[in-house]
Amino acid sequence: xxxxxxxxxxxxxxxxxxxxxxxGFEMFTVEGDNKVRSITKASVKKVYSxxxxxxxxxxxxxxxxxxxxxxxxxxxxxxxxxxxxHICYWIxxxxxxxxxxxxxxxxxxxxxxxxxxxxxxxx
Numbered sequence: 001x002x003x004x005x006x007x008x009x010x011x012x013x014x015x016x017x018x019x020x021x022x023x024g025f026e027m028f029t030v031e032g033d034n035k036v037r038s039i040t041k042a043s044v045k046k047v048y049s050x051x052x053x054x055x056x057x058x059x060x061x062x063x064x065x066x067x068x069x070x071x072x073x074x075x076x077x078x079x080x081x082x083x084x085x086h087i088c089y090w091i092x093x094x095x096x097x098x099x100x101x102x103x104x105x106x107x108x109x110x111x112x113x114x115x116x117x118x119x120x121x122x123x
Contacts, residue, residue, distance in 0.1 A: 010097045013048040017041055020090060026082035027075070035075050036083050039065045040090050047094040055102045062087065062104070063112025070113065084109045 011019075025036035043062050046053060053061075066084065069075040077083065084106035092103045 011093075013044070013094070013097075016044060016090070016094060016097065020044070023086070023090075025086045026080075028077055029074070032075050032077065035069055036078060036087060039069065040087050043087070043091050044094040047091060047098055047100070055104075058091070059104065059108060059112035060116065062091065062109060063114075064116040066109065067113040067116045079110060079113065081106065 020037060020041055023037075025033045025040070027033045027036055039062065042065065043058070046058070046061060066078055066087070070078045088104040088106050088109055095103060
């Protein structure tokens with residue numbers, strides 16, 4: 001199911017996660033789509049958790065997961081233009097449903113992914 005087919009403004013966490021199971025992320029393989037789906041689902045669950053998360057914390061969380069996946073040859077295309085856009089779309093849906101007043105962008109997500117690698121080397 002393509003993201004643009006979402007027609008409910010606010011949906012439950014369960015409904016959003018169910019829809020995530022039916023969507024593709026434009027990775028080269030089914031295994032790649034499953035990896036991106038796993039990252040996205042974990043991120044959506046974090047947004048829906050009782051503990052509030054800041055924009056910076058969310059970028060760091062997702063960025064680390066994306067960078068870790070990109071270092072595996074099987075998922076190298078995760079930093080291409082489409083997968084980060086899909087990740088942000090679904091996380092932004094969750095952010096909107098929960099009432100956060102910020103949204104993620106694919107460009108800032110790419111930056112957060114590379115920053116996580118730099119910070120890991122610096123630390």
